[in-house]
Amino acid sequence: MSAASSESTAVSPATIAFIGGGNMARSLIAGLVARGTAPASIRVAEPVEALRDSLRADYGVVTVADAAEAIADAGVWVFAVKPQVMRTVCDAVAATAAETDPLAVSIAAGITSAQLDRWLGGDRAVVRTMPNTPALLGAGITGLFANPRVSDAQRDAAERILATAGETVWIDDEALMDAVTAVSGSGPAYAFLLAEAMQAAGQAQGLPEDTARTLAAQTLLGAARMLVESGETAEVLRKRVTSPGGTTQAAIETFEAGGFRALVDAAITAATRRGRELSAAND
Numbered sequence: 001m002s003a004a005s006s007e008s009t010a011v012s013p014a015t016i017a018f019i020g021g022g023n024m025a026r027s028l029i030a031g032l033v034a035r036g037t038a039p040a041s042i043r044v045a046e047p048v049e050a051l052r053d054s055l056r057a058d059y060g061v062v063t064v065a066d067a068a069e070a071i072a073d074a075g076v077w078v079f080a081v082k083p084q085v086m087r088t089v090c091d092a093v094a095a096t097a098a099e100t101d102p103l104a105v106s107i108a109a110g111i112t113s114a115q116l117d118r119w120l121g122g123d124r125a126v127v128r129t130m131p132n133t134p135a136l137l138g139a140g141i142t143g144l145f146a147n148p149r150v151s152d153a154q155r156d157a158a159e160r161i162l163a164t165a166g167e168t169v170w171i172d173d174e175a176l177m178d179a180v181t182a183v184s185g186s187g188p189a190y191a192f193l194l195a196e197a198m199q200a201a202g203q204a205q206g207l208p209e210d211t212a213r214t215l216a217a218q219t220l221l222g223a224a225r226m227l228v229e230s231g232e233t234a235e236v237l238r239k240r241v242t243s244p245g246g247t248t249q250a251a252i253e254t255f256e257a258g259g260f261r262a263l264v265d266a267a268i269t270a271a272t273r274r275g276r277e278l279s280a281a282n283d
């Protein structure tokens with residue numbers, strides 16, 4: 001940490017400022033507080049009063065309307081705003097960054113560490129991350145990339161913060177962060193889409209709404225746990241459910257005939273491309 005902090009404000013490496021207190025910040029804050037981070041060491045800058053009120057009520061964190069107030073004594077700044085406003089947000093805090101030399105952690109899709117570094121005035125320590133919403137339960141996974149300016153201690157600090165949200169995986173080639181975003185950042189939505197479709201199809205077969213919903217949700221939970229806990233591949237687990245000439249085979253053949261794998265590939269390709277577009281469009 002730089003010794004250039006202003007005399008009136010002691011910057012603490014343990015104080016974390018969130019800039020943006022929306023959906024994803026909330027998930028991360030929930031994880032941090034649930035796993036022992038003192039709420040008083042978390043500042044959240046969020047313009048929407050209702051969001052500030054609920055973050056304060058639910059987690060006891062310090063909430064403010066303006067980023068300048070949140071970052072003043074924080075050694076770690078977590079940028080949790082939309083990619084479209086990231087440049088403006090960075091411009092507004094760049095002067096303070098030059099004074100206090102914080103670790104900048106971004107969770108934004110697409111925006112690169114080089115962009116963040118440049119917008120924050122240059123020569124900044126930046127960790128670009130991509131968490132996902134199961135962070136709310138500590139069941140998330142986050143991809144992380146550190147630029148060369150990040151020290152070992154700062155890398156550990158970023159790891160500690162994101163590890164409260166679940167698993168972590170460091171990525172050496174930043175270009176792959178858009179693929180991480182497409183697979184795991186956006187991925188919970190794909191599982192929810194599948195749940196919606198399974199529920200609707202079950203209802204179409206006559207199941208009551210509540211029953212169809214519970215069957216779909218519990219099935220996805222059980223399958224996900226088997227994927228993580230069994231040590232076996234998805235393919236092996238799938239084949240074990242698929243009795244020859246049985247019901248699963250009828251369904252899987254219908255998926256395959258409909259181009260399911262190609263559709264998933266096209267969807268993840270589109271999401272990866274969109275990450276790159278978000279970077280270029282907001283530069």
Ligand SMILES: NC(=O)C1=CN([C@@H]2O[C@H](COP(=O)(O)OP(=O)(O)OC[C@H]3O[C@@H](n4cnc5c(N)ncnc54)[C@H](OP(=O)(O)O)[C@@H]3O)[C@@H](O)[C@H]2O)C=CC1
Nearest residue numbers: 019020021022023024045046080081082083107108109131
């Ligand atoms: N949602 C997800 O599953 C994931 C999201 N992300 C990334 O997280 C980031 C945030 O996404 P998400 O939480 O969904 O978005 P949200 O819109 O829910 O949250 C962003 C919040 O930041 C606020 N904001 C805007 N400008 C400022 C500012 N100058 N200072 C402080 N706060 C500001 C917004 O207010 P207002 O609405 O008034 O603009 C909003 O409340 C994005 O970059 C996204 O790519 C990453 C992984 C997963």
Ligand SMILES: O=C(O)[C@@H]1CCC=N1
Nearest residue numbers: 108109181185186187
């Ligand atoms: O949809 C988005 O752009 C963000 C990033 C990953 C999940 N939500």
